[in-house]
Amino acid sequence: MSSAYANLTRTFQRLSRFGHLAAITGWDMQTMMPAGGSRARGEALAELSVLRHEILTAKQVGEWLDQAKQEDLDDVAQANLYEMHRAWQQASLLPASLVEAKSIAGSRCEHAWRQQRPANDWQGFAANLKEVVKLSREEAEIRAQANGCSRYDALLDVFEPGMTSAKLDSTFGDLKQWLPELQQKIVDQQAKETVIAPVGPFPQEQQKELGLAIMKLLGFDFNAGRLDVSAHPFCGGVPQDVRITTRYKSDEFISAMMGVIHETGHARYEQNLPQQWADQPVALARSTAIHESQSLFFEKQLGRSPEFLSLIQPLAVQLLGDRPGMETTNFIALNQRVKPGLIRVDADEVSYPAHVILRYEIERALIAGEIEVDDIPTLWQEKMQHWLGINTAGNYRDGCMQDIHWTDGAFGYFPTYTLGAMYAAQLFQALKRAIPQVNELIAQGDLQPVFNWLQQNIWQHGSRFSTRQLVENATGEDLNPIWFRQHLESRYLK
Amino acid sequence: MSSAYANLTRTFQRLSRFGHLAAITGWDMQTMMPAGGSRARGEALAELSVLRHEILTAKQVGEWLDQAKQEDLDDVAQANLYEMHRAWQQASLLPASLVEAKSIAGSRCEHAWRQQRPANDWQGFAANLKEVVKLSREEAEIRAQANGCSRYDALLDVFEPGMTSAKLDSTFGDLKQWLPELQQKIVDQQAKETVIAPVGPFPQEQQKELGLAIMKLLGFDFNAGRLDVSAHPFCGGVPQDVRITTRYKSDEFISAMMGVIHETGHARYEQNLPQQWADQPVALARSTAIHESQSLFFEKQLGRSPEFLSLIQPLAVQLLGDRPGMETTNFIALNQRVKPGLIRVDADEVSYPAHVILRYEIERALIAGEIEVDDIPTLWQEKMQHWLGINTAGNYRDGCMQDIHWTDGAFGYFPTYTLGAMYAAQLFQALKRAIPQVNELIAQGDLQPVFNWLQQNIWQHGSRFSTRQLVENATGEDLNPIWFRQHLESRYLK
Numbered sequence: 001m002s003s004a005y006a007n008l009t010r011t012f013q014r015l016s017r018f019g020h021l022a023a024i025t026g027w028d029m030q031t032m033m034p035a036g037g038s039r040a041r042g043e044a045l046a047e048l049s050v051l052r053h054e055i056l057t058a059k060q061v062g063e064w065l066d067q068a069k070q071e072d073l074d075d076v077a078q079a080n081l082y083e084m085h086r087a088w089q090q091a092s093l094l095p096a097s098l099v100e101a102k103s104i105a106g107s108r109c110e111h112a113w114r115q116q117r118p119a120n121d122w123q124g125f126a127a128n129l130k131e132v133v134k135l136s137r138e139e140a141e142i143r144a145q146a147n148g149c150s151r152y153d154a155l156l157d158v159f160e161p162g163m164t165s166a167k168l169d170s171t172f173g174d175l176k177q178w179l180p181e182l183q184q185k186i187v188d189q190q191a192k193e194t195v196i197a198p199v200g201p202f203p204q205e206q207q208k209e210l211g212l213a214i215m216k217l218l219g220f221d222f223n224a225g226r227l228d229v230s231a232h233p234f235c236g237g238v239p240q241d242v243r244i245t246t247r248y249k250s251d252e253f254i255s256a257m258m259g260v261i262h263e264t265g266h267a268r269y270e271q272n273l274p275q276q277w278a279d280q281p282v283a284l285a286r287s288t289a290i291h292e293s294q295s296l297f298f299e300k301q302l303g304r305s306p307e308f309l310s311l312i313q314p315l316a317v318q319l320l321g322d323r324p325g326m327e328t329t330n331f332i333a334l335n336q337r338v339k340p341g342l343i344r345v346d347a348d349e350v351s352y353p354a355h356v357i358l359r360y361e362i363e364r365a366l367i368a369g370e371i372e373v374d375d376i377p378t379l380w381q382e383k384m385q386h387w388l389g390i391n392t393a394g395n396y397r398d399g400c401m402q403d404i405h406w407t408d409g410a411f412g413y414f415p416t417y418t419l420g421a422m423y424a425a426q427l428f429q430a431l432k433r434a435i436p437q438v439n440e441l442i443a444q445g446d447l448q449p450v451f452n453w454l455q456q457n458i459w460q461h462g463s464r465f466s467t468r469q470l471v472e473n474a475t476g477e478d479l480n481p482i483w484f485r486q487h488l489e490s491r492y493l494k
Numbered sequence: 495m496s497s498a499y500a501n502l503t504r505t506f507q508r509l510s511r512f513g514h515l516a517a518i519t520g521w522d523m524q525t526m527m528p529a530g531g532s533r534a535r536g537e538a539l540a541e542l543s544v545l546r547h548e549i550l551t552a553k554q555v556g557e558w559l560d561q562a563k564q565e566d567l568d569d570v571a572q573a574n575l576y577e578m579h580r581a582w583q584q585a586s587l588l589p590a591s592l593v594e595a596k597s598i599a600g601s602r603c604e605h606a607w608r609q610q611r612p613a614n615d616w617q618g619f620a621a622n623l624k625e626v627v628k629l630s631r632e633e634a635e636i637r638a639q640a641n642g643c644s645r646y647d648a649l650l651d652v653f654e655p656g657m658t659s660a661k662l663d664s665t666f667g668d669l670k671q672w673l674p675e676l677q678q679k680i681v682d683q684q685a686k687e688t689v690i691a692p693v694g695p696f697p698q699e700q701q702k703e704l705g706l707a708i709m710k711l712l713g714f715d716f717n718a719g720r721l722d723v724s725a726h727p728f729c730g731g732v733p734q735d736v737r738i739t740t741r742y743k744s745d746e747f748i749s750a751m752m753g754v755i756h757e758t759g760h761a762r763y764e765q766n767l768p769q770q771w772a773d774q775p776v777a778l779a780r781s782t783a784i785h786e787s788q789s790l791f792f793e794k795q796l797g798r799s800p801e802f803l804s805l806i807q808p809l810a811v812q813l814l815g816d817r818p819g820m821e822t823t824n825f826i827a828l829n830q831r832v833k834p835g836l837i838r839v840d841a842d843e844v845s846y847p848a849h850v851i852l853r854y855e856i857e858r859a860l861i862a863g864e865i866e867v868d869d870i871p872t873l874w875q876e877k878m879q880h881w882l883g884i885n886t887a888g889n890y891r892d893g894c895m896q897d898i899h900w901t902d903g904a905f906g907y908f909p910t911y912t913l914g915a916m917y918a919a920q921l922f923q924a925l926k927r928a929i930p931q932v933n934e935l936i937a938q939g940d941l942q943p944v945f946n947w948l949q950q951n952i953w954q955h956g957s958r959f960s961t962r963q964l965v966e967n968a969t970g971e972d973l974n975p976i977w978f979r980q981h982l983e984s985r986y987l988k
């Protein structure tokens with residue numbers, strides 16, 4: 001008779017293999033699929049998702065999980081068992097009827113949003129969003145009772161295990177103390193600088209060559225992944241075959257280039273997850289915030305540093321052609337502009353946290369039942385005015401309707417962006433302590449020590465440790481916003 | 495309580511949806527996947543294939559099939575039930591151990607063949623092939639006992655339901671009577687012609703533009719499919735999203751262009767299968783030979799006709815650039831060269847049947863146990879010498895090791911190529927009877943009547959009728975090689 005743990009590893013191997021097919025066909029949907037294939041693809045993926053849910057929540061799995069706790073397991077197996085239990089519990093908690101209702105309401109809201117957003121149709125959107133919020137509150141209530149925590153914390157835990165709103169309040173509270181003033185100082189300083197925007201057009205083929213050259217510099221393994229185009233950049237696929245995407249504008253190249261650097265950070269994490277535990281939960285990336293910490297480490301800590309920008313500037317000149325604005329000093333300044341604006345995804349790293357914190361405060365109150373959907377626009381307007389000095393009244397399209405996240409009920413996701421930025425700063429600081437001359441190495445193009453450090457401290461561990469353990473092992477302390485502050489001050493205050 | 499038939503349609507819907515994911519990830523493997531993704535993809539697809547086998551052969555399915563026969567079903571449902579029963583029986587007959595052994599031996603043989611073929615290593619290949627043949631004979635024996643037919647006929651029936659070696663012997667026997675002499679006459683005639691091969695290079699991007707322009711002319715629905723590159727051209731995907739491929743050489747453009755026309759024939763059949771029965775067996779293409787009849791209708795009957803070639807010649811000049819050899823007369827002659835050679839896939843439509851018939855005769859004797867693997871090279875040499883006057887002694891690479899089919903035991907497949915060519919000729923003849931001025935319409939670029947006729951007579955029926963019924967309804971008679979003969983004589987004898 002095989003052990004309960006062995007039965008579980010076989011079950012999760014099946015789930016992972018079916019997940020592989022979902023990941024690749026999901027990538028295909030965003031990059032390759034003609035519009036006419038959409039309905040059949042949606043049905044095929046829904047069928048697979050029902051199957052995976054059935055496999056994960058089968059009665060036997062619960063029994064094996066109980067039995068496996070009595071078995072003699074090594075540390076890795078115990079960490080794996082912990083992640084298995086977590087996955088099983090998250091899937092088993094919700095009644096099938098709620099899962100289905102959420103999926104239907106989410107699809108309907110997201111689908112309508114694609115038309116409603118450009119039409120600035122808040123009333124239409126709000127009607128659908130109310131149903132999504134209602135069902136998310138039900139989900140949160142069930143998870144909260146099981147976890148013994150607040151409703152919002154229960155949703156937060158789905159994306160970021162171990163994170164709580166108490167911890168967020170303290171961390172974000174810290175940011176709120178110093179960030180607005182710092183931002184103002186930087187904006188005032190930059191107002192005195194002259195920065196030239198290089199004038200396009202920048203042909204897509206040339207931008208792609210630049211992206212590929214930078215991916216190579218960043219150690220992307222092209223034997224285990226590729227770069228394509230999609231409407232919204234993402235990192236998909238599986239660790240053995242990581243698919244990243246970007247999108248190209250013809251009048252500027254920075255956004256596509258930085259998109260590639262960002263997704264390459266996600267990709268290198270995936271490509272270097274522990275293959276010896278492949279198909280098991282312990283081999284997966286630690287959490288949403290840790291994943292984002294890797295992409296932001298690449299994009300912000302490394303990618304927008306003067307050393308790295310000096311390193312890639314000749315590549316940009318070579319592949320895009322020389323023109324006014326491509327000189328190193330201006331190239332660096334271009335990539336370090338701070339300019340508060342309406343849109344989160346276009347925000348620089350200084351104004352980004354304000355976008356996240358206002359969403360966090362609104363969604364937390366919404367899930368707690370302290371506010372209703374109808375209250376969102378007013379709160380949005382107040383907070384945007386307060387934090388970024390921007391008037392969004394009546395502009396729902398570029399205000400509270402700009403993101404896809406809430407449309408299908410992904411409440412609890414937004415905080416992971418800023419957690420990722422703070423972890424990235426903390427990790428880079430620890431790297432500098434370990435390798436004091438790291439900035440010189442980067443300027444010389446010797447990036448291998450950086451990758452080795454990340455491999456040693458983050459990538460190879462998969463989900464072997466809790467986020468807190470992982471971060472403490474790597475940096476000597478739990479999440480500490482001081483490093484993010486020091487990073488912003490040293491980069492942007494001249 | 496839902497009816498047994500309803501339970502079956504739900505089961506086959508699930509199978510079809512999982513098949514969708516296999517088809518798209520299979521396409522991805524040939525077109526997009528980096529080499530490093532191969533192992534994980536293979537494991538994921540094998541896991542899905544085990545699942546699909548389990549679903550199809552579940553005990554309940556057999557019971558439902560029995561019960562459904564008593565239920566009140568309309569004609570389409572009865573045809574669907576017939577196809578369901580066939581699929582179930584084919585899958586249920588073989589013990590799991592044999593399926594697995596075949597899959598392992600086939601993978602091993604195919605994998606090794608990729609190195610052995612270029613190395614001309616017959617001994618190495620023969621060792622693996624013997625195991626494949628042994629297992630295919632076991633499979634054939636089981637299927638033969640269930641069907642009450644010969645071993646080879648049982649394998650043939652998997653690819654071409656209703657076809658028998660008696661019928662093949664008679665049909666191919668007819669060809670063998672007149673084809674060698676006709677071929678010799680054509681070769682002698684063409685020896686007197688001067689045909690100029692346009693000189694490249696032909697950039698891939700331009701060849702692709704030409705392929706896309708011809709696909710458009712041929713009615714390919716780009717909202718439900720796409721064109722990509724792969725080592726071996728194929729038509730994959732699903733009816734709602736058909737993925738065709740070709741490969742480009744830089745020194746000539748005909749092979750890629752004709753490859754695209756061929757696969758577009760397969761694609762239009764798929765794209766026009768009856769969507770109202772989507773996901774059910776009755777909505778699938780009728781058989782391998784009927785599928786090939788559509789691609790060969792497009793490539794040979796239509797594509798190499800003087801009328802169609804005159805129609806696309808200006809496109810070729812426009813997109814590839816004018817140069818010596820692109821004049822209409824020469825362009826037509828180029829596409830109608832008859833030149834017996836070693837390689838099946840490079841053969842013209844006159845010498846192609848000899849390649850198929852020799853393989854048919856060898857594989858039939860092999861499965862019957864009349865010859866052994868070690869006898870293949872001598873037989874190959876004799877038959878190539880006899881039919882095509884070509885000496886292949888010692889050249890295994892371009893002789894009996896040239897095809898992938900036998901490596902994983904697809905015995906019974908080869909005849910469908912020439913059946914397809916004969917059905918294509920018979921269908922085109924019927925079309926000409928229905929629309930006597932069809933050649934003038936083609937020359938004028940009015941192809942819609944051709945597509946309408948195929949839609950009316952073939953595409954819309956899926957697997958609603960047996961192959962014989964379908965062909966009789968469309969042409970007034972069962973398979974008749976006279977039309978293929980008339981086609982070759984009228985096209986090639988000047």
Ligand SMILES: [Zn+2]
Nearest residue numbers: 262266292295
């Ligand atoms: Zn990211």
Ligand SMILES: [Zn+2]
Nearest residue numbers: 756760786789
């Ligand atoms: Zn074909």
